[in-house]
Amino acid sequence: MLWDRLLQANRSLPPGLLFAGPAGLGKEALALRLAAWRLCGSAKDSAEPCGTCQSCRLVSVGTHPDLHIVQSEVANAAADSPFAELGRRYLWAENTSRSAKPKSIIAVNPVRALITALLSHAHFGHGKVAIIGPAERMNVNSANALLKLLEEPADDTLLILLSSMPTRLMATVRSRCMRVEFAPPALPVAVDWLASRVGNDAEALLALAGGAPLSAAALAEYGFPGCRDKWLDDVAALASRTLDPLICATRWHQAGSATVLGWLHGLIADLIGLASGATPRRLFNLGCESQMRPLVGGIPSATLHELFDTIGRRRRILDGSVDERLLIEDIVIKLRETLTGCGQNTIQSVG
Ligand SMILES: [Zn+2]
Incomplete structure (x- = not known):
């Protein structure tokens, strides 16, 4: 101890x-x-x-x-x-x-x-x-x-x-x-501790928080995993071009840019793991493999890594004097480009 x-x-x-x-x-x-x-x-x-x-x-x-x-x-x-x-x-x-x-x-x-x-x-x-x-x-x-x-x-x-x-x-x-x-506690210990506070979602919350119990409890207060499920639907709709990126950006900005970007960073890490063909040892979005696998199809691993790095850089400047709304818009557009395999010139025509 x-x-x-x-x-x-x-x-x-x-x-x-x-x-x-x-x-x-x-x-x-x-x-x-x-x-x-x-x-x-x-x-x-x-x-x-x-x-x-x-x-x-x-x-x-x-x-x-x-x-x-x-x-x-x-x-x-x-x-x-x-x-x-x-x-x-x-x-x-x-x-x-x-x-x-x-x-x-x-x-x-x-x-x-x-x-x-x-x-x-x-x-x-x-x-x-x-x-x-x-x-x-x-x-x-x-x-x-x-x-x-x-x-x-x-x-x-x-x-x-x-x-x-x-x-x-x-x-x-x-x-x-x-x-x-400081290292995360063993998973069974953390699950027991968290389950006594949040009930059935303990394992999913701990996965989202990278095994950190207090962060997982904070995510539960924020509305996870329910809000995550909605954002995952948004990502699928961006990939199928049925959601306007600007509407998505507004929604995510209102939900809290830092939290959404943190989650999105984890999602791209999961997609990189799934794209590698192996079953990832540990997913952030536990139990969402069936929703995530269709998103990966055919995206080059290097493109996913590039998006992962971009989100990481944006997260680091989020606390500074940046326009959060513009930052989220930029990320949503890059996300859709990545998921649809299209360059920016094709995005203008999509509603
Ligand atoms: Zn005393």
């Missing part, structure tokens, strides 16, 4: 930890639990924070002065953000106007403000904990500022970086942290 290993290592933990692994595996929750335990006034002989001391109460309401959380605005705005109030502490330093789209990067100002706070004394005498996530969203300036802190750590401070894409972190930052790897 990760938790047990962290508790045992407590006395010898380095000042920087990197919690690395896919989203939906509870990195945030474990970081918060470790923070609460370190800051708790009476948990030193216990394996859990007491939950009743002043420190624990302040952590639970998000106002502990020695718990510092730096998030991107996008991460803080997410409905399932476990940090919520705590995560807003350094957002002021972004200087964002109210009308601006939330930023996905962690800029240098919040990191500088964090460093200043960490260099002062702890308020409660139990040390300080800082959590930064998604750490790969730090830009070069903020990563460099943090690097100085990792090289000359503040007294009695634990820094926890969270990342689902640790390879994107500056190598020098990575190398200064002890890496704590």
